[in-house]
Amino acid sequence: MSATHPNAPTVGGSAALPDVSGYALVPKRHWGRWVAVAVILVLLAALVRAFAVGQIEWRFVGTFLTAQSILDGLVNTILMSVAAMALGIVLGVVTAVMRMSANPVLQGVAMGYSWLFRGTPLILQLLLWFNLALVFPSLGIPWLWSARTVDVITPAFAALLGLGINQGAYTSEVIRAGMLSVDNGQYEAAKAIGMTRLKALRRIIFPQAMRVIIPPLGNEFIGMVKSTSLASVIQYSEILHNAQNIYYANNRVIELLIVSGVWYLVIISVLTPLQALLERRFARGTGVSR
Template sequence: MSEQKIIPARNPGQVAIAIVLLFGVGLLIYLVISSPFITWAAIPQFILDETVVDGIKLTILFTVLAMVISIVAGALLAMMRLASNPVLVNFAGLYIWFFRGTPLLVQIIFWFNIQLFIPSINLGFVVLDTNSVVTAFVAALLALSLNEAAYMAEIMRGGLMAVDSGQGEAAKALGYTPVQAMLRIIFPQALRVIIPPIGNQTISMLKTTSLVSVVAAQDLLTRVQNIYARNFLIIELLIVASIWYLLMTTVASGLQYLIERRLGRATYEAPAVWRAAMRILRSEGSKG
């Protein structure tokens, strides 16, 4: 019997769309490159400019600090959402509702202007000027962290709920406290579900930090704006900023891929605590 040759089905609609897309992208690239109003020679001069590099360092610092704080706060909020105490549940729900429901830009401006209605902070033994405590850096970090914590809480909650409820019962059978069961049994297993969206949020945070330029927090975009306010090379400096944002998000995406691949490569096996608990439960059942 002769071997049958498989001929893929033709799809002229997809071919037409692809041609239109290629033409549109090519035209856009040509219009940008051929524009006489862009000084391309200025872009390499500012790529490694000291002011720009300082802005990059601060952008990375904002991202790292905001993500660390939001992950910790998000984990606490997620556990509060899953608690049996109605006060904890409602507080966490109200927090998530408020910070997800108001624009981040408004929150940044709010924290920056908090001294308008709280001019000083009285700690009893000392009175601090709010302006000296909530600087532009602190205001931006507070806004980024508290806002991101609301999203992290839902990510964490989804990951924790994805773990089989029997894991908690097995830990309880072995005498684990609820906190021990959460930290040692449930949370490590939830990481498989939690890590990918955390990676996406980190990449998003690298770009979201650009919003802090509204309070002159000296991130990458703020430094670029300061430069083009003097030399009027607006498009050129924005291209420089875009190149760096693309580079940072590309590196972050690569790291996320490596972490996800490592997690996905591991062969799942029921944890030792689960197997031990099952043996205990079976032995007690046989005695009964």
């Protein structure tokens, strides 16, 4: 049973809504947001002040930011990231297809590859590739070609093998997840019209799976750019390694580390919007806005 206020106006025996036309709309005040902004600004100001008054020679940061050795390391970092990611994608696609094969031998090989290279640290793999000559002094094909391992496994080649093969293990799971996102009916429809499995993957499955694959794959590429810094332990001349060579000579450790950090942030800042554009490209027609 409902009750009405005794003084409320009535229309046709029922309570009428009160007239609120004279009231002013007052927006809700989000005091918590302003407090959070104030706290963040205070912390940011404290951080900026700490670096400003700290014992950092910022003129050295500006000087070495465009030093030739640093720029050469920047180029090497970009080239290694692209090459290692390309190798990782190729290995990832092959491994994902093997993993989803009906052949138990191929499944076992794919699972073993992922288990081994995802289960050991990347820096350990880089060191193993770089020191491969301790196990195999020479490499080659009998009666055709032979060479000393130390001449073949250069720091650049060891970095490519270590980064690319390790990336392939992770990329295979990304690609497999994309393939699993495609409805099984698509596989059956392709089979019904006489398509081979590889043709179905190329023409039907992978185009649909790309919208699921691209976002994590873009993140993997961004991670690859930063992972190239680990190649400094095997003397590959990327940004961090070249920065270390400089600060070993002039003892400006923090300044050169800041220079390295700035260039990594520049690379990531360029890649992030490119990834967003690629995601939107593959999301067209799905009704999903990014």
